[in-house]
Amino acid sequence: MRLKNPIGKIVVVALLAIVAVGGAAAIGLYAYPKVQIIARTVMAISAEQSKQSADLASIKSEVTKLQTSVAKLETEGRPSPVAQEQPSPAADPLVNAGPRLREWAFLDDVDVYQKAGLIEIYGGVLTQRRTGPVAVRSAILTTTAPKTWLVWSPDYSPLIDAQRIELDLDAETIQAGKLTVGVILADNSFVGWTARLGPDMPADPSLKPVAVPNDIAEPVGRAAASVEALLAVGDGRYVGDVPATLKAALGGAAPARRAVKAWVLAVEGGAPGAIAVRRLALSGPKQSAVAPATSALAGQVQGVPITPGDRIELVLENNEVRSNELALDGSFGFADVPTRLAASLRYRFKGETHYASLGRWFRPLAGTMVMNVFVKPEYDNPGGKEPNPAETDIKSEFDSDGHGGLTIFRYAAHRRTTWPGSAGYPREFVGRSFANNFGFLDRDRAYDNRDRCLRIGAVGGSTYVALQVKPFEKFTTVLEAELGRRLGRCVEVISAGRDNGDLAANYRVIRDYIMKFQPDVVVIEHMVGLATQMDPRILKSTLGWSYEHNVVDNFYFDASGALTFRSWDPSWALDAVAPTNEQLIRNLGTADSFTIPYADFPPEAKASFDLFAAIAQKLRSDYPKTRFVMATGHDQAGCRRRNDCDGTFEMPDGRIVRKGVAQAMENFAKLCVQAGIDCVQPPVPEIPSAADETITYAYDAHYSIRGHQWLARNLADQLFAILSKPRPEPRK
Structure with missing residues (x-):
């Protein structure tokens, strides 16, 4: 028996x-030492790019202008408690430095899983409408609980001159419930905004609450009474002002590479239904009415010594691959990068590919866009x-x-x-x-x-x-x-x-x-x-x-x-x-x-x-x-x-x-x-x-x-x- x-x-x-x-x-x-990216970022690009000298001279001019803005920020800005709690820049060989980005998106027209970090969903299902190998039209969060959460814990927080939070919703979004968006900072505080999409859906006893980790739920809960209301500007678009604390954390004198622990999007009273997000981003100064159709990418590889002949690749969604030689300080540049295609910066070191701090794939911004490639051990022990x-x-x-x-x-x-x-x-x-x-x-x-x-x-x-x-x-x-x-x-x-x-x-x-x-x-x-x-x-x-x-x-x-x-x-x-x-x-x-x-x-x-x-x-x-x-x-x-x-x-x-x-x-x-x-x-x-x-x-x-x-x-x-x-x- x-x-x-x-x-x-x-x-x-x-x-x-x-x-x-x-x-x-x-x-x-x-x-079985903080390293400041200055105008030489683009001046030091290898001779093989001389044919693009006119374009690169334009990049240099743009970077110089941005550097002036950075100096002003560093003189007038006061670091938040978040920044003060970070190790001194000299203690971290990989530092955020240089001109600030005009935008940092959690959700946009690039597959969120191709960005750097951990995605978590509680009380719903996340899908995306795909329009290409990497491109998406929207992210759709189907709600299946009284409160649904979408969380992204990014590996890095880029430098950004953040002035507004912008949210664009697609027509598939249910007109019910309250939407909360925001970021959890390194000190576990939450900076958030809310929008009322419509009256709450009738209570459905079959929809059960879901357990959400304390490191997400508690910061958001503590800030419930202090979140700001988003302003509806029509066609599913909402905007909100960025407070001084968040500005300093992301673009002050001593920003941390992990200033933001997590982005959060939560929906309450909107189940069953769906929230379709075209874009959720922190953005900076508005661009001119007619934005250029191309981007000039520049930056620096940090964390390892560069030897002559080291190269960095730019891969575009249409399978175009470009390769440039790095300057000995790690700086690089690529001109005439189309903004309509997702892009990927790649530096290979000892067989491992390291990507831009924004992630494996990102959307090039019109004009000049500066970012770093950090090289570090997978687990430093x-x-x-x-x-x-x-x-x-x-x-x-x-x-x-x-x-x-x-x-x-x-x-x-x-x-x-x-x-x-x-x-x-x-x-x-x-x-x-x-x-x-x-x-x-x-x-x-x-x-x-x-x-x-x-x-x-x-x-x-x-x-x-x-x-x-x-x-x-x-x-x-x-x-x-x-x-x-x-x-x-x-x-x-x-x-x-x-x-x-x-x-x-x-x-x-x-x-x-x-x-x-x-x-x-x-x-x-x-x-x-x-x-x-x-x-x-x-x-x-x-x-x-x-x-x-x-x-x-x-x-x-x-x-x-x-x-x-x-x-x-x-x-x-x-x-x-x-x-x-x-x-x-x-x-x-x-x-x-x-x-x-x-x-x-x-x-x-x-x-x-x-x-x-x-x-x-x-x-x-x-x-x-x-x-x-x-x-x-x-x-x-x-x-x-x-x-x-x-x-x-x-x-x-x-x-x-x-x-x-x-x-x-x-x-x-x-x-x-x-x-x-x-x-x-x-x-x-x-x-x-x-x-x-x-x-x-x-x-x-x-x-x-x-x-x-x-x-x-x-x-x-x-x-x-x-x-x-x-x-x-x-x-x-």
Whole structure:
């Protein structure tokens, strides 16, 4: 008689315990002085730009005028308490300095998830009307609670001569309830404005209040009696004056790079309904009636010494790429940048791309626009301090099939997740993310595809879950813009998956979640560590789990040879034992069975490949309109540190065969042919070993921010090529 544990907290704790191991179980066996910008900012641009000298002279003149304004501000302005509480500029090598921007937008016509920071939604769903690879028409906040919150915690606060708050609402906005907008400052004070959109909606008992973190709710609540009223000026537009405290915090003598902790938009009494925002921004002096159609971008790369030949790129939404050489003080400039296209400034240092402080993508402002590119470690921990386990805050749950059966493991929807890393190792990342309306670490999603974007589902294991980074840093969000600009259209990459997420374990995630979006493409992560889970003997050897009574769903071939699905067993832990570490080939590690030539595979490794191919063929048959793609990457990302990128092995019969990740990639390519699906395989990074270590974290072993960028670039390039070719057919 088998004892059954009740489904509930025990299961959740068990699954989280797998994550907390910090490596092997989670992803398989292979898992492991203030500087003032002055006129020389543009004078020092390299000689290659001499052909643009007339334009650059104009930029210089504009910057000089702005510098005069800065000097006046610094003489007359008084720093707010917020600025006084910040470290002295000399203590921070990365400083805000130079001319102020005329605008800083939370919401505008650039995808908010392509900006730098964390987006949070409480009591609603956030979608955007897409008009291009990065461009949007409006952000739509659907309200599903008595009070709905949209929060953006930006990574940086730019210098801005803030005079007004401006709010533009689209026609889709409900004429009901009260709207509050504003910013939470570094001292936890809230500067806000309100607008009455109409009478409150009738109370609906089915709409339940939602929990909002104290660091957001308390500052807004304390300031409820002091917020200013926005002035309606017609056509859905509202404006309000910026108080002196906020002016000083954002553009005074000593502004902080994190002067603003969070932007907030809250709707009360407007549910059910929708708030459609075209623009929410802090703005400065009004421009002339006829604004120029181009922008002159200038600024400085800060944080690292610049060597001769270092370059900075400007990428536009239409896939135009420009490259200029940096001056030795890090200054740069680009002239004639169209304001109608979203833009991205990119400086690559040791393999990682660093972007302008406004974010990965931004809207160029007409005239001269000065901003910095800050280069800093992903997580600065020179003393090697370990993470505090008490910071861990992860809540998970399951979807149900309506008949008591559990289907999809996910995180609690619209809730922060905090994973600082495993105890016993130096902390390597912040580890804060946010689950979307479906419980995945992704932007909010809607089933309907109103803007006819190319849709890609991405499922995999914990490397695709990516607890370590914010959604905007994740490869899926980067991929949306990178593939989109190549294709010239909007792309949605719908992220899902789970820990230990091999293809069988993710079958119901694909069937019950991803396919509801009617994707054009589904990308399936695969690696050696996941392949070890798809054969009973190898699974027992590497993880000590019973294949029949497993923590994840799987498939098997029944007595008649039919492919059969088997749901996970809540009492799986009763059958788990210590890994046996059984060798299938003498002197060869179990997982390494997949890294020798396929012809020399032991039967169990071939069985794993056969099962993967059968499941992939089933998906092809069940969903003929969708293109399925296997994607590797994690094995390549870490092989230099493991010293197993390419090598040899002596078989028991004396033959010398190739062994390592390069051979595994050949094997996976054959598996794609066998399954009749496309294959995307990033090459082993061609960078020095020391830098390669940050493609994945040294101890946590998942992709670092650099790794997510690397993966997104390779997927964008290879998917772009694949989409121009016919689909493959299974090998007969």
